[in-house]
Amino acid sequence: MKKPDQLKYLIPSILLLAAFSVPLFVTSRYIYHLLIMSTIWGIAATAMNLIMGFTGQVNLAHGAFFGIGAYTTGLLMLKLGVNFWPALLAACVVAAIFGFLIGLPSLRTKGSYFAIGTLCFNVIVTVIIDRWDTLTEGQRGLMGIEGPAPIPLPFGYRITFDSMTATYYLNLILLLFTLFVVYRIVHSLAGRTFRAVRGNEDLSSSLGINPFRTKLISFVTSTFFAGLAGGLYASYIGFLSPEISDFHVTFEVLIYVMIGGIGTLAGPIIGAAILPFISESLHALAAYRMVAYGVLLVVFIIFIPSGMVGGFKLVRAKLRATKKG
């Protein structure tokens, strides 16, 4: 019985060590860029997985909440001169408030109706950001959003975020924070409640669980972290245009979640860590890249619906079963 447990901690420990030791062997700014983007998408994908994977509600407005977070941070910093840190927190809170307001009507619908409803909301948000020139600068976009302000330490020291290494660590730590929160939720009674609603709403109701309330809590938490990812993106890239909120972003994150492994903790992060690199290495294919992506997604949904992590677990369970038999 000891072996599976060892494996359970061994793999995450190795991955964690690898993630923290990246600066030891990465020097290319380009690779750093890809890694930082992976941490940001990792946060967004982990957030999406909470409502989609663990609560079973296909939310297709994730890009909108990412965009709302990004624009909240960007506008607060540029127009009001707010410091990065409160602006980042505001991104989370504003995205969660929108999550609550959108969740109230949309979570009363089920299945494909919820998916379509949230997709419509996503389109509306992008149009508003695009057209509300006086606030968002529309198509011109928001330019010159600064990086994180230094954190002062005692004795005159301070942590600055000028280097790629520091930015990478900042994003990595916030990714781990997101993962920690979702891990704690998933492994709690609240998480069991989410999964019960995913499994069977009527049965959950008959057991005294309020499915609507449960979904709303999961949805608001999910949008909170989508906002975090958006805020980090705004400050890292420094430029925002309405496209950052549109449904392509939703589907990008969706692909990470699906191919990495929906309903698993590691899946979305693995998807967000690996796919951007594959996508970059396929650059020679130009426009056909998206076709390759599409084919990959279809293959996964048909043959390995539980994604890479789910597929790995299946194979391991089969191997163990044959060993025993």
Place this chain on the structure above:
Amino acid sequence: MLFKVTGLTKNFGGLVAVDDLSFHIEQGEIVSIIGPNGAGKSTVFNLITGFVRPTKGSVWFNGEEIVGDRPFGIAKKGITRTFQSTTVFIQDTVFDNLVVGHRLRTRSGIFGAVLRSAGARADERRCLAKAEEILDFIGLTPFRDRIAANIPQEAQKKLSLGVALATEPSLLLLDEPTGGVNLEEDDSLIRIIQRIRDSGITICLIEHKMKVVMGISNRVVVLNYGKKIAEGAPETVSRDERVIEAYLGPGYAAA
């Protein structure tokens, strides 16, 4: 009186599924609702538990009118129902099914979960302890860590009873608890139901198998076309002409 319905009526469009039904249940009883297919039995359960709103009539539980409450609220008040088609969380293990069954008796939310607060940990311990207790009670210990989808039909039936029991109901509504199970080989399901009653939980059950109904019910309510056509002790009801007619068609009653 623990529970009563008065004048309960449900129209689906033109169809009267339940027609001016009144009956009551005393504390500690097993009351069976029987009737031919389509008599409206399951609809009665749906009306009582708030899944369907009655057109007319009222439902009283512990002296309180509960019509208008939503299903999860009614469950919290102490009425838990099972479903006709065996319903469990098929993707989860037997044990996890039972744990979430006790969720309604706990209060901790996601903040408690993230901080692993003392309250959240105490709630979790209570749910786990409850699940162990029920697992033993329904005799599914050998299936503890099996995925619910992969256990036999009869074990699933017991599990659905167990999940309902984990809510600590005072009234349990069982919709065909032995449906699809061969009782000739094993009557452990019936014994579980009797033990539930002995533990002080009141039971109302919908059943087709006369052996079950006659064996364990204190009283029987017979429905036909949504109307109550007879009520009383099992022996009395089984000799009632209207009941025999409803089941076998007119002409058999005399014979």
